[in-house]
Amino acid sequence: MNQSALIRPDWTPATIALMVLGFVVFWPLGLAMLAYIVFGDRLKTFKKDANEAVDGAFASWRGKCGGRRGRGPSFRSATGNVAFDDWREAELARLxxxxxxxxxxxxxxxAYVRELRRAKDQEExxxxxxxxxxAGQGDVPGFPAT
Structure with a gap:
């Protein structure tokens, strides 16, 4: 963490002043600043843990839904009509x-556009x-003559 920041989760004069000002203006602001001072160094870990929990929940949900991208659950015989289900599977495969x-x-x-840009840059x-x-300025040191 950048320890040279003015507002960091630590007992610095700036954070104490903001906490007192927060309590004076609106008490929840002061309470939020106090929580930041006390628990702020754990925010990165909390965010990482929360993201992993949400990712795990969605991964399990995707697994239950057939794991197919953007189509929801996999219904093999959802309609009961085998011919329709076969046609639908064939269409989905075609798509x-x-x-x-x-x-x-x-x-x-x-790739073509990247090559065009590279060629244009080279020409410029x-x-x-x-x-x-x-203009008589000669070559730039370190660059080959073209």
């Missing part, structure tokens, strides 16, 4: 395949170096 293809296309496009840098040499 998953379409999603995978779209994700691949997006990744390819992102080369133009800067040409203009610098033309």
């Amino acid at each position: 998953d395949e379409e999603r995978r293809k779209l994700d691949e296309m997006r990744e390819e496009f992102d 840098f080369d133009r800067f170096m040409r203009e610098r040499r033309a």
Whole structure:
């Protein structure tokens, strides 16, 4: 923790003044400041423990719901109509395949855009170096001549 901070969970003149001011203005503010002074160093641990508990609860909930992303519970024979259930499973598989293809296309496009930006940056840098040499300033130490 950064011990150079003005407001840290410790008995410093600033925190004591804020606590007293909080009690004067509105007593719950002073009480909150007192709690921060006393228990503030445990906030990171509390937050980590709370996040892990919530993540565990949602992980168990996802496990009970079939573990399928964004579709809720897995109903194999929810309608009682086997033909409909088979068609639905086939459609969901087709949609998953379409999603995978779209994700691949997006990744390819992102790579293409990154390459375009890199090429544009390289061209701008080369133009800067040409203009610098033309102005008679010479090469920059540590950079290769282009």
